[in-house]
Amino acid sequence: MDLFPLWNSLRIAGISTALIFFLGILAAYYIARLPRAVKGVLDVILTLPLVLPPTVVGFLLLRVLGPRRPVGAFLLEHFGVRLTMTWWSAVFATAAVIFPLMYRTCRGAFESFDESLAAAGKTLGLSNAYIFWRVRMPACRPGILAGTVLSFARALGEYGATSMIAGYTPGRTATISTTVYQLWRTNDDGLAFRWVLVNIAISFAVLLAVNLLEKRERRR
Amino acid sequence: MLTVDIEKKLKGFTLQAAFTAGDETLALLGASGCGKSMTLRCVAGVEKPDRGRITLDGETLFDSDRHINLPPQQRRAGLMFQHGALFPTMTVEKNVACGARRDLKGEALRRAVDEALCQFGIAELRGRLPGQLSGGQQQRVALARILIGKPRILMLDEPFSALDSHLRFRMEQETRQVIRRFGKTVLLVSHDRDEVYRMADRVAILENGRVSRAGSRSEVFADPGTRAACALTGCKNVSAIRRLDGRHALALDWGVTLTLPLQPGADALGIRMHSIRPGEGENAFRCRVAEVIENPFSYTVMLRPLDAPPDSASIGWEMEKPVWQRLAAEEITVHFPVDGILQLKG
Numbered sequence: 001m002d003l004f005p006l007w008n009s010l011r012i013a014g015i016s017t018a019l020i021f022f023l024g025i026l027a028a029y030y031i032a033r034l035p036r037a038v039k040g041v042l043d044v045i046l047t048l049p050l051v052l053p054p055t056v057v058g059f060l061l062l063r064v065l066g067p068r069r070p071v072g073a074f075l076l077e078h079f080g081v082r083l084t085m086t087w088w089s090a091v092f093a094t095a096a097v098i099f100p101l102m103y104r105t106c107r108g109a110f111e112s113f114d115e116s117l118a119a120a121g122k123t124l125g126l127s128n129a130y131i132f133w134r135v136r137m138p139a140c141r142p143g144i145l146a147g148t149v150l151s152f153a154r155a156l157g158e159y160g161a162t163s164m165i166a167g168y169t170p171g172r173t174a175t176i177s178t179t180v181y182q183l184w185r186t187n188d189d190g191l192a193f194r195w196v197l198v199n200i201a202i203s204f205a206v207l208l209a210v211n212l213l214e215k216r217e218r219r220r
Numbered sequence: 221m222l223t224v225d226i227e228k229k230l231k232g233f234t235l236q237a238a239f240t241a242g243d244e245t246l247a248l249l250g251a252s253g254c255g256k257s258m259t260l261r262c263v264a265g266v267e268k269p270d271r272g273r274i275t276l277d278g279e280t281l282f283d284s285d286r287h288i289n290l291p292p293q294q295r296r297a298g299l300m301f302q303h304g305a306l307f308p309t310m311t312v313e314k315n316v317a318c319g320a321r322r323d324l325k326g327e328a329l330r331r332a333v334d335e336a337l338c339q340f341g342i343a344e345l346r347g348r349l350p351g352q353l354s355g356g357q358q359q360r361v362a363l364a365r366i367l368i369g370k371p372r373i374l375m376l377d378e379p380f381s382a383l384d385s386h387l388r389f390r391m392e393q394e395t396r397q398v399i400r401r402f403g404k405t406v407l408l409v410s411h412d413r414d415e416v417y418r419m420a421d422r423v424a425i426l427e428n429g430r431v432s433r434a435g436s437r438s439e440v441f442a443d444p445g446t447r448a449a450c451a452l453t454g455c456k457n458v459s460a461i462r463r464l465d466g467r468h469a470l471a472l473d474w475g476v477t478l479t480l481p482l483q484p485g486a487d488a489l490g491i492r493m494h495s496i497r498p499g500e501g502e503n504a505f506r507c508r509v510a511e512v513i514e515n516p517f518s519y520t521v522m523l524r525p526l527d528a529p530p531d532s533a534s535i536g537w538e539m540e541k542p543v544w545q546r547l548a549a550e551e552i553t554v555h556f557p558v559d560g561i562l563q564l565k566g
Binding site for chain 2: 114116117119120121122123126134135138139141
């Protein structure tokens with residue numbers, strides 16, 4: 001069994017989760033303090049990828065990044081970089097799909113943070129940076145951790161947008177989910193089933209990790 | 221010495237707080253949502269007034285005309301939040317260390333923290349997280365965390381509101397000692413008149429965002445000035461009046477005529493439940509006993525003057541249990557001594 005899809009899935013999910021970890025926290029932190037009207041509109045826009053079918057996300061991404069579309073054409077012409085049909089193209093797809101997940105869980109965590117803690121910190125002479133990293137972030141840690149793990153899990157399972165923007169090339173862009181589909185389509189049920197088991201094992205481990213984390217956080 | 225003269229637009233009203241406080245405890249007494257907490261937050265620098273000036277020991281903390289707004293980190297103004305605002309992920313020791321002066325490092329910091337922990341009797345709790353402490357212990361940690369930084373002023377925002385009543389009394393006592401040791405300006409925000417009277421030297425009453433009355437605690441409680449202030453100081457019997465002449469007023473809510481030297485502008489009278497006296501005397505009238513309410517250590521007797529109209533309010537009279545046990549009757553004559561009657565405006 002060629003393990004490339006496993007490795008490819010893990011690196012795509014890892015990179016996109018790392019990216020979205022920072023983007024999600026930043027977006028959540030700044031949007032949580034905006035006036036309510038602006039917040040409402042931004043919130044809808046940023047959450048949209050969560051409820052849209054992944055194929056719609058993939059379609060929209062291709063409209064922007066495709067080789068004959070504005071951004072894609074520009075990069076291809078000036079830098080010779082092709083944004084689609086490479087293994088890392090899938091990062092765009094998974095990042096777009098998991099961003100709302102990270103953003104929303106972090107925002108929830110930030111919004112339930114008791115602002116009087118930050119105010120108390122200031123009156124005690126603590127710097128704003130210290131308050132952010134040592135008071136706010138630790139208090140919001142359970143939410144941020146949960147968001148990160150869930151994002152990673154979702155990224156691992158991404159199929160729709162990934163298959164549209166990165167396609168399925170064995171040994172180059174194949175991920176677990178696209179491999180399962182291709183194997184099933186070509187009647188290779190035996191191998192498909194082995195990949196299904198791999199996938200279930202990973203998801204099981206991730207969810208177990210979430211539960212253990214939650215239990216540990218609750219004990220603190 | 222603290223001077224405050226600020227204005228800030230809030231939901232529904234404009235806060236216009238103006239007062240000064242020396243090395244004493246000044247209580248801001250007001251109904252909830254009257255801007256008392258906001259005033260403390262403005263002094264601490266975590267909220268910004270729209271206009272005005274705040275100075276502390278001669279240093280300007282805020283001045284809208286000169287565009288001065290010192291960040292809270294530089295004000296050295298200690299503010300204790302309602303629930304202590306301890307950092308939940310840090311141990312007691314770490315929380316207290318957070319309040320220490322920034323220039324304390326290593327051994328000096330450890331010694332200062334140890335000293336503060338001992339002083340507040342929380343040394344054994346040093347390794348605990350705030351979530352594992354009782355309300356009173358949290359309060360002590362919060363005070364230690366503020367005072368280790370040697371603030372120039374101590375502000376307490378409803379410090380005992382989250383505590384059970386028995387603990388409350390003990391914490392109040394402890395806090396009084398802390399205040400005595402501190403020796404500088406203390407601002408106390410509260411809506412509890414007993415707490416205010418026990419803890420403060422002076423009282424400022426905040427009403428509709430303004431200081432309607434300020435003075436020593438005995439002055440303010442003896443002559444609160446307005447109806448709202450009268451209610452805040454715990455007087456429950458208040459009646460609007462119609463002036464008959466300079467010495468006579470008809471108390472409209474009670475349906476009785478009272479004789480007293482009326483102050484210009486007074487349009488209501490109040491009498492505290494324990495200022496009413498039995499028997500003949502100034503302003504005596506006969507009343508029917510409408511209800512007798514038994515409190516743990518006293519009786520509250522609700523009176524209705526005999527010739528009062530049927531829709532008039534009853535008057536509460538509170539006395540020690542043995543007194544009522546001696547007087548108990550269906551009808552009784554009481555009198556309102558003139559120096560017990562509060563003359564009120566608005």
